[in-house]
Amino acid sequence: MATPHLSAAGWAFVTGLAILANPRGFPGSKTVAFDTQFYLGPGDEDLMIGSLRFFNLKDLTFDDQPNLYFIITTVREFISVFTSTDY
Numbered sequence: 001m002a003t004p005h006l007s008a009a010g011w012a013f014v015t016g017l018a019i020l021a022n023p024r025g026f027p028g029s030k031t032v033a034f035d036t037q038f039y040l041g042p043g044d045e046d047l048m049i050g051s052l053r054f055f056n057l058k059d060l061t062f063d064d065q066p067n068l069y070f071i072i073t074t075v076r077e078f079i080s081v082f083t084s085t086d087y
Contacts, residue, residue: 010077014038020052021066030056050075 020034036052052073 012075012077013073014048014075015072016040016070018052018069018071019066020062020069020071023062023064025056030059032056032062034062048075 017039019037019039021037022035024033025031026033032054034052034054036050038048038050040046040048052071052075
């Protein structure tokens with residue numbers, strides 16, 4: 001179960017299990033972006049979905065299939081720029 005801790009307004013420190021999927025690299029960069037689902041508890045709706053960027057210092061390889069990882073990260077609040085009329 002991921003344990004979020006508030007560290008500053010709009011930010012949270014998260015430690016726990018996450019499913020990382022769809023790794024995407026950036027040309028000329030060691031950054032990899034993932035679609036991420038954090039497990040927060042036993043309920044079907046106890047999850048947090050987002051995009052996670054990882055600085056891949058050691059050039060690790062990641063499978064295209066979703067995998068479960070134990071992660072320690074800081075996440076930032078997402079502010080939507082779309083309104084209900086945008087789609």
